[in-house]
Amino acid sequence: MKMTGAKMVVECLKNEGVEVVFGYPGGAIMHVYDEIYKQNSFQHILNRHEQASIHAADGFARSTGKVGTAIVTSGPGFTNAVTGLATAYMDSIPMVVISGQVPNQIIGTDGFQEIDAVGISRPCTKHNYLVQDIKDLPRVIKEAYHIAASGRPGPVHIDIPKDVTVNEGDFEYPKEVYLPTYKPTVKGNKKQIKKALEVIASAKRPLLYIGGGAILSDSCYDIREFAKYTGIPAVETLMARGALGHDNPLMFGMLGMHGEYAANMAAHETDVLVCLGARFDDRVTGRLDVFASNAKVIHVDIDPASIDKLVRPDFPIVGDLKSVLADLLENMKEYEFNDYSDWVNKLSAYQTKEPLRYVESEDIIKPQWVLERTGKILGRNAIVSTDVGQHQMWTAQFYPFSHPRQFITSGGLGTMGFGLPAALGVARGNKDKVSVNITGDGSILMNIQELLTCTEYGLPVINIILNNNYLGMVRQWQTLFYENRLSETDLSVQPDFTKLVESFGGKGYKVHTKEDFDIALKDAVASKKVCMIEVMVDRDENVIPMVPNGHALNEMTLLGDK
Amino acid sequence: MNNFNHYYDSEDTRRVVSIVVMNENSVLSRISGLFSARGYNIDSLTVAPIPESKYSRITIVTTGDRRIIDQIVKQLNKLIPVLRVNEHKDVIEKDTVLIKIPINQNLSDIDVLARAYNGSIQNVTVDCIVVSATDTPKRIANFIKVIQNYKPLEIVRSGVVAMER
Numbered sequence: 001m002k003m004t005g006a007k008m009v010v011e012c013l014k015n016e017g018v019e020v021v022f023g024y025p026g027g028a029i030m031h032v033y034d035e036i037y038k039q040n041s042f043q044h045i046l047n048r049h050e051q052a053s054i055h056a057a058d059g060f061a062r063s064t065g066k067v068g069t070a071i072v073t074s075g076p077g078f079t080n081a082v083t084g085l086a087t088a089y090m091d092s093i094p095m096v097v098i099s100g101q102v103p104n105q106i107i108g109t110d111g112f113q114e115i116d117a118v119g120i121s122r123p124c125t126k127h128n129y130l131v132q133d134i135k136d137l138p139r140v141i142k143e144a145y146h147i148a149a150s151g152r153p154g155p156v157h158i159d160i161p162k163d164v165t166v167n168e169g170d171f172e173y174p175k176e177v178y179l180p181t182y183k184p185t186v187k188g189n190k191k192q193i194k195k196a197l198e199v200i201a202s203a204k205r206p207l208l209y210i211g212g213g214a215i216l217s218d219s220c221y222d223i224r225e226f227a228k229y230t231g232i233p234a235v236e237t238l239m240a241r242g243a244l245g246h247d248n249p250l251m252f253g254m255l256g257m258h259g260e261y262a263a264n265m266a267a268h269e270t271d272v273l274v275c276l277g278a279r280f281d282d283r284v285t286g287r288l289d290v291f292a293s294n295a296k297v298i299h300v301d302i303d304p305a306s307i308d309k310l311v312r313p314d315f316p317i318v319g320d321l322k323s324v325l326a327d328l329l330e331n332m333k334e335y336e337f338n339d340y341s342d343w344v345n346k347l348s349a350y351q352t353k354e355p356l357r358y359v360e361s362e363d364i365i366k367p368q369w370v371l372e373r374t375g376k377i378l379g380r381n382a383i384v385s386t387d388v389g390q391h392q393m394w395t396a397q398f399y400p401f402s403h404p405r406q407f408i409t410s411g412g413l414g415t416m417g418f419g420l421p422a423a424l425g426v427a428r429g430n431k432d433k434v435s436v437n438i439t440g441d442g443s444i445l446m447n448i449q450e451l452l453t454c455t456e457y458g459l460p461v462i463n464i465i466l467n468n469n470y471l472g473m474v475r476q477w478q479t480l481f482y483e484n485r486l487s488e489t490d491l492s493v494q495p496d497f498t499k500l501v502e503s504f505g506g507k508g509y510k511v512h513t514k515e516d517f518d519i520a521l522k523d524a525v526a527s528k529k530v531c532m533i534e535v536m537v538d539r540d541e542n543v544i545p546m547v548p549n550g551h552a553l554n555e556m557t558l559l560g561d562k
Numbered sequence: 563m564n565n566f567n568h569y570y571d572s573e574d575t576r577r578v579v580s581i582v583v584m585n586e587n588s589v590l591s592r593i594s595g596l597f598s599a600r601g602y603n604i605d606s607l608t609v610a611p612i613p614e615s616k617y618s619r620i621t622i623v624t625t626g627d628r629r630i631i632d633q634i635v636k637q638l639n640k641l642i643p644v645l646r647v648n649e650h651k652d653v654i655e656k657d658t659v660l661i662k663i664p665i666n667q668n669l670s671d672i673d674v675l676a677r678a679y680n681g682s683i684q685n686v687t688v689d690c691i692v693v694s695a696t697d698t699p700k701r702i703a704n705f706i707k708v709i710q711n712y713k714p715l716e717i718v719r720s721g722v723v724a725m726e727r
Contacts, residue, residue: 118588119591122588122591122592122595123595123599126642127642128588130588147642179642180645181583181584181642181643181644181645182642303640304636304639305633305636305637305639305640308632308633308636309633309636
């Protein structure tokens with residue numbers, strides 16, 4: 001069938017089952033937008049900044065497990081999208097981003113709104129394409145969705161010059177992808193898996209170290225089954241929160257720089273560390289040369305480049321976690337596992353000795369309380385997005401996550417301004433859940449314009465600002481490591497957040513007391529509008545425990561330490 | 563647990579990597595990006611299509627920390643248009659050099675030298691001669707050193723091609 005390239009784009013998305021596209025039109029992508037206007041198979045959500053479009057597609061993808069889709073124009077439209085691409089790339093989020101480009105004949109002449117988009121996106125995407133010929137367009141889009149979702153997922157960028165969208169060509173959507181050079185390993189090596197089981201079974205203090213790969217591969221419930229059968233305790237990374245569930249007796253919390261005491265001690269003392277889809281990030285391991293220094297390491301990862309990158313495992317297993325877990329579950333009954341109850345009891349004792357806690361105050365709300373309270377009120381009914389900073393760590397520590405894909409956060413890149421647009425994508429993809437964005441007074445202003453998008457499309461995101469009038473995490477480091485020289489972190493000059501959200505068509509609440517918070521949150525949920533609950537919290541609260549940079553995990557600063 | 567302090571020596575090593583890639587326009591920048599992002603230099607790079615296929619072979623020589631080069635090789639393998647990556651251990655390496663020398667130098671000396679390095683005089687004009695030689699990279703480097711006595715005007719090297727024995 002003959003059609004224009006623009007129409008092909010729409011037809012391809014239809015074929016891929018895309019239900020929502022986040023984007024922003026502009027000169028070079030106008031033909032595609034003209035076709036979007038004429039179609040009815042997917043919704044287009046107009047964000048107010050291209051960065052937000054990408055984060056929204058990202059939040060949609062993280063919370064639903066589907067591939068996110070975003071469309072932007074050339075030049076500044078694309079460069080605005082780069083932070084979004086990098087955010088998704090660092091956390092391996094499946095996403096396809098289509099950008100317009102100046103016509104082929106203009107490329108290389110410094111045309112209006114021209115930039116070498118594929119040159120820029122190359123290091124922050126899993127793959128990218130510049131479609132110079134309309135005959136390649138259907139194949140490229142088909143490949144893009146396949147590459148984004150398969151193997152280690154990631155964002156794929158497609159740059160389409162305007163003439164390609166204007167010209168006509170034959171359209172047939174390929175049924176299959178032919179990529180002889182791209183064959184990700186799915187099946188783990190059976191022999192190696194059995195060896196791993198043997199080592200685990202005879203361990204004294206084994207530990208499951210669960211990463212974001214568990215969420216991405218949808219293997220959390222398999223891991224729960226494995227943990228339950230073997231009785232092996234587990235810790236989660238930031239990206240894996242919710243994998244085991246907060247009430248799982250074998251889950252000892254998040255490990256790392258702001259990890260729980262028990263989790264960090266577990267990682268320090270374990271003799272067999274079973275790494276499931278995690279990548280030994282510096283924020284997790286602390287001083288690497290003493291991290292889990294007495295442990296044999298089993299590392300399961302779909303990406304061979306993750307293995308041996310920072311740590312040399314004794315038993316590397318390259319494969320899809322889902323498939324490897326299936327093999328583990330299938331074979332585990334043939335092994336006699338040690339009784340790990342002493343080890344679990346020891347960790348429980350650590351947890352009793354140093355639980356996650358904070359010092360309550362009569363006069364002012366503690367930020368941690370807000371998370372606990374939100375967790376009590378909304379619990380498993382909410383999907384919680386965050387921005388980046390202290391509030392993000394407190395959310396990871398104190399919100400009771402009970403299932404995977406419940407916690408949406410920019411872990412790898414640490415992108416401030418991620419929360420609101422991501423929560424918008426979450427709200428679009430999960431209409432039966434409450435989409436909450438926990439944010440800070442610094443982060444929220446980095447994509448504040450998205451309040452309007454929420455209002456326009458009826459996406460009732462509840463933003464809870466933990467307002468301490470500081471760029472809190474940087475302030476914490478300045479206090480601890482820079483002799484309290486608070487360089488450019490005092491955010492005393494602030495907008496009136498209540499008026500601000502009201503002017504965007506939402507509802508605002510300024511909260512000074514605990515009672516006010518309960519009322520505000522319940523009212524916000526009932527309002528079905530985009531809301532902003534500004535909670536005035538203790539200015540000087542620090543995120544504790546903390547492993548200072550360059551220290552071992554067992555050298556935590558705990559509550560009460562000076 | 564092992565970390566790399568035990569595993570890797572800290573000394574820089576020279577590595578010859580050959581990469582078979584789809585013959586498409588963006589491949590080279592994808593590959594060179596992996597080196598430049600880590601501040602690594604490519605000592606030598608050759609690219610040519612593989613006859614009767616849609617693939618090209620790229621041969622790269624680089625020097626550096628083994629851990630980082632190992633990581634680069636793994637990342638190379640991950641690139642979508644890369645079919646395979648071979649790290650050569652036991653290889654035949656060849657390098658070609660073209661050297662332009664003024665005609666007033668001792669031509670018979672130069673001819674003998676060129677022959678010693680499997681080369682010969684390729685071209686003669688009224689002002690200068692051009693000699694070429696193809697040999698191992700080490701011997702080519704040596705040839706270039708020796709030829710300095712004859713006041714070369716211009717030296718062009720091809721870069722290394724390699725094949726497993």
